[in-house]
Amino acid sequence: MPVARGTRVVENGGIVVLTGAGISRESGLATFRDTDGIWARVRIEEVATPEAFARDPCRVQAFYNARRAQLADPALAPNAAHLALARLEREWPGEVLLVTQNVDDLHERAGSRHLLHMHGELGKARCLACGAASPWSADIEPISACPACGATGRLRPHVVWFGEMPMEMDRIDEALGRCGLFVSIGTSGSVYPAAGFVAGVRGRARTVELNLEPSEGAMLFDEAIHGPATQVVPAFVD
Numbered sequence: 692m693p694v695a696r697g698t699r700v701v702e703n704g705g706i707v708v709l710t711g712a713g714i715s716r717e718s719g720l721a722t723f724r725d726t727d728g729i730w731a732r733v734r735i736e737e738v739a740t741p742e743a744f745a746r747d748p749c750r751v752q753a754f755y756n757a758r759r760a761q762l763a764d765p766a767l768a769p770n771a772a773h774l775a776l777a778r779l780e781r782e783w784p785g786e787v788l789l790v791t792q793n794v795d796d797l798h799e800r801a802g803s804r805h806l807l808h809m810h811g812e813l814g815k816a817r818c819l820a821c822g823a824a825s826p827w828s829a830d831i832e833p834i835s836a837c838p839a840c841g842a843t844g845r846l847r848p849h850v851v852w853f854g855e856m857p858m859e860m861d862r863i864d865e866a867l868g869r870c871g872l873f874v875s876i877g878t879s880g881s882v883y884p885a886a887g888f889v890a891g892v893r894g895r896a897r898t899v900e901l902n903l904e905p906s907e908g909a910m911l912f913d914e915a916i917h918g919p920a921t922q923v924v925p926a927f928v929d
């Protein structure tokens with residue numbers, strides 16, 4: 692593959708790619724803040740905070756189960772943007788770390804392996820007693836027993852809600868500290884700490900935004916290419 696017209700200029704350090712909900716939009720999964728997004732249908736305070744789960748675990752579980760059902764739909768598949776990033780990881784001679792805010796598994800299905808889910812994974816449940824994350828199955832309810840420690844009634848979705856610490860921050864900060872190229876794809880840049888990554892690497896690494904429209908932090912990037920992910924991501928990588 693003629694690796695990366697857009698990435699060829701990286702001479703030092705690796706590549707860190709940050710993805711958000713926009714990359715999965717053309718696979719059929721809703722984003723959060725677009726007019727047809729998830730937060731237009733449900734209130735954050737009802738489903739995406741620890742307080743919401745403490746108040747009404749069944750309501751929160753139902754919200755995540757509906758999204759898990761979408762992941763189980765046989766028609767759901769990674770799109771050309773997910774596939775292009777998997778190709779980049781396979782063929783780029785240096786390090787490529789993919790950091791996703793997405794809780795879907797479309798990057799894995801596309802073949803990405805060097806991948807961190809900073810906002811967790813829809814396909815897992817986590818035990819509040821022992822902290823173990825285990826595969827979620829259709830019969831898991833908030834009252835089910837943890838497969839690791841046996842505690843009952845302590846399972847929650849393995850995702851990061853507002854006010855909680857995102858996952859893998861040490862590994863992400865380390866990779867950002869030595870990258871030569873930072874690419875942000877399909878994210879509105881409105882949720883921290885991910886929205887702050889570009890400011891942290893600016894000046895040390897080349898920074899590129901690939902998004903349908905300018906994000907909130909678009910002016911912080913060296914370059915911005917706007918269009919649907921299935922077009923702009925393969926064009927950038929290939």
Ligand code: BJW
Nearest residue numbers: 711712713722723724792853854877878879882883903920
């Ligand atoms: C396309 C496209 C196409 C469409 N092609 N593009 C003030 C008050 C209270 C809290 C705060 C505050 N200020 C800051 C905070 C902290 C808070 C925060 O950021 N709040 C803001 C809203 C202000 N953050 C937190 O609480 C985080 N924790 C934290 O900060 O801990 C302390 C800490 C300190 C120091 C270091 C580290 C940590 C936790 C945030 C957790 C976010 N959780 C969610 C839910 C996850 C589970 C689930 O999925 O249900 O994560 S919220 C939701 O937003 C989800 C996403 O990952 C995240 C980001 O959304 P994303 O991916 O950007 O989607 P959209 O919809 O916003 O944007 C999509 C983009 O795609 C758009 O731009 C479209 O144009 C584009 N697009 N189609 C290309 N075809």
